Amino acid sequence: MTDRRRLTSQRLFALTIGALTLLIVLGSWAGYASLADTTRVSDRLQLRISPAATAVVELGAALVDQETAVRGFVLAREPDFLAPYHEGVATERRVADRLRTLLADEPHALERLEAIERVAAGWRTAYAEPLIAAPNPESPLVVSSKTAFDALRADVSVLQQRVDEARAAGRRALDSSRHRRDTIFGIIVGGLLIGLFAIALMLQRLVLRPLERLQTSVRRVADGDFEHHVPADGPPDLAALGSDVEAMRERIVTALAESRGQEERLRRSNSDLEQFAYVASHDLQEPLRKIASFCQMLQRRYAEQLDDRARQYIAFAVDGATRMQALINDLLAFSRVGRVYDNVTxxxxxxxxxxxxxxxxxxxxxxxxxxxxxxxxxxxxxxxxxxxxxxxxxxxxxxxxxxxxxxxxxxxxxxxxxxxxxxxxxxxxxxxxxxxxxxxxxxxxxxxxxxxxxxxxxxxxxxxxxxxxxxxxxxxxxxxxxxxxxxxxxxxxxxxxxx
CATH class of the missing domain: 3.30.565.10 (Histidine kinase-like ATPase, C-terminal domain)
Structure with a gap:
């Protein structure tokens, strides 16, 4: 019977706690992996794909600025019209370099980007630079330039489509990762709740009921029935606790008589402290205040009749009285706190x-x-x-x-x-x-x-x-x-x- 109780109250608890610990460890590992995957997918979507979509729009705008600037220059023949063209070329190169970094894991999009760069360079060589060198609104290059640029714009639209598809795929992956994460955490919470319910049930049957009986007995002793015997029943660990409480009860009964004698001694000690505080606050401080007050009055009234040594002696007296008052206040504070004093250095x-x-x-x-x-x-x-x-x-x-x-x-x-x-x-x-x-x-x-x-x-x-x-x-x-x-x-x- 003792072995069965020991297994129920101790080893079964150990097995349950071990199972909960294993569940927590496995769940923590799975949760960590799920969170890491969700973070990776989210970072890719937010830090690479979404900025890439914005960069494609910026690339298209830079190319349009180039084409618009060339047509304006050809019509107006004003050098100021070429400023957007040069800015557009610089922006195109900067954005293309950024896109190569953002789309490093999107080979199809990178191929389209490289094609756009080649076509754009070809358009500048075949149309933009000749028109800038010889601006002529009637030149056949004006019409063919527009046709070639429309093809370039179509390539940018294809690149935008590729990036949008990658962003949609990233969102789907993020939703899937979040769903998987929520499922894992739900399993962890469910397992913990089941384990806690099992522990609560075992506590009720194996611990709480014996503890209630022990509590009833202890309460009787606490209410003053020091002769009441505390039973030692229940599982071995609680039985040992009951035995310890019974032994403590016996020691309390023995120490109670001794404590009453100590209480009487403490009462006398407190009476001495009260007497000390009274003497210190009345019989000592009042004469000191009079000494300091009259010495100061003596110094003020007869200051011209006193030599330096007399003034020095008066100063000694006032200072001594002041120091003594401070010392008495320290003694009073020390008597109030008793043996507890925190200013240790x-x-x-x-x-x-x-x-x-x-x-x-x-x-x-x-x-x-x-x-x-x-x-x-x-x-x-x-x-x-x-x-x-x-x-x-x-x-x-x-x-x-x-x-x-x-x-x-x-x-x-x-x-x-x-x-x-x-x-x-x-x-x-x-x-x-x-x-x-x-x-x-x-x-x-x-x-x-x-x-x-x-x-x-x-x-x-x-x-x-x-x-x-x-x-x-x-x-x-x-x-x-x-x-x-x-x-x-x-x-x-x-x-x-x-x-």
Whole structure:
């Protein structure tokens, strides 16, 4: 029974698809051949026979122009009357050359064309040129010239008839080719419809009915009846699908309990993010706006009483406040998108560090901070704003948590290991006790009172989030006792990804 079902549901489908494929291949080949033949016949009719018919008319007109010009010249004896004659001769030769190309596969028409050229040349030699040399209306050549030209005109009519016959034959061939093409495509469409009907019938009997039963069971589970058993019946492939769905149901039941715990943790995390957004948008931005506003008012009102250095300090303050507001806005945007951030590009960390050094220049001058950093920091892939934020938070923390009366000394180091860049930011400040290693990376967790060390407690939490977003990890080095040493890793850019 299993073998018969396997043959019905799988091999029979394969045979049907194979037959349809063969029909499509054969039909495509026949259709292509028919289209090619139709195109060939149509091109011959449109590009050769029809233009040849037009050229024959043009040839006849050129010959008539010659005969008319000679008679006019003989009667009027005006040289201007010969201009149509010479133009007609040139046109005749040009059109004859074109006709030889267009009628290359019409030997009878070519023979008639050659005869016309010979007769026309003979008419010019025997009648036209003597009359042009000695114009005399009473010359017997005038009458005999007309008789000879009438015979030439009859030859042109015969050539026109031959070309018309070729055009009629071409149209008949084109109609026949189109009929054959339509018949072939009709057979292809009919075969495809029959094959599709056969497949639909087999789908109904072998797949859809078992799927309906499976769907009913799955729907009960989807509606919340997780204890409902999903049957595994029907052909072997659908039975295997039913077994997989049943196994998935069991895994869902197991994972449901775990997901509820994760949901609670996620709720707390979202609450922290909302608190962060509130603090960033109110407690931080409003003081910054006041600083910038009052510094600008101070500069405008006391501009004449301030020296260059004072103006420069005011400019530093305004610029710092503006930069801080932009940084807060970046943090707010980052908190809204969570862990999804699309602005991934190659980031030169040396340039990033120079930017951070420039942003913190005023604080470093005020605190006599010494920042030692390698000149050859690598290029990594990530978001430039977030990586600049990472370095700025680490360096700012090292400056903020300095020892009293001791100028901060910050050392940035970098090593490569196991496909990662390992960075460290080491300072000579007050340090962090090892038991607080996990707490410092939790958002809004503070180790010191706000009046001693200002801040919202989000710096290292943001650093952790940025590093993990870029595929690395961050930690406190507990072996270093001369201050604090924060270490983190970032993935090495693959050679194929480097510019």
């Amino acid at each position: 190659d980031v030169d960390l040396s340039a990033t560090m120079r930017r951070v050094r420039s942003d913190l220049e005023a604080r470093m001058l005020d605190t006599d901070t010494v920042l030692e950093c390698p000149e050859d920091l690598p290029v990594v892939q990530g978001d430039p704003t977030l990586l600049a934020m990472l370095w700025q938070n680490l360096v700012s923390n090292a400056i903020k948590f300095r020892k009293p009366d001791t100028p901060p000394r910050i050392v940035v180091d970098r090593q490569d290991e196991d496909g990662f860049h390992r960075f460290s930011v080491q300072d000579n400040g007050i340090g962090i006790e090892p038991q607080f290693e996990d707490k410092i990376f939790v958002i809004f967790q503070r180790l010191h009172p706000r009046d001693v060390y200002p801040g919202t407690g989000i710096g290292l939490a943001i650093c952790k989030r940025i590093v993990e977003h870029h595929g690395g990890r961050i930690w406190l080095d507990p072996t270093y006792t001369g201050g604090a040493r924060i270490c983190f890793t970032l993935p090495v850019v693959a050679a194929a990804d480097q510019p």
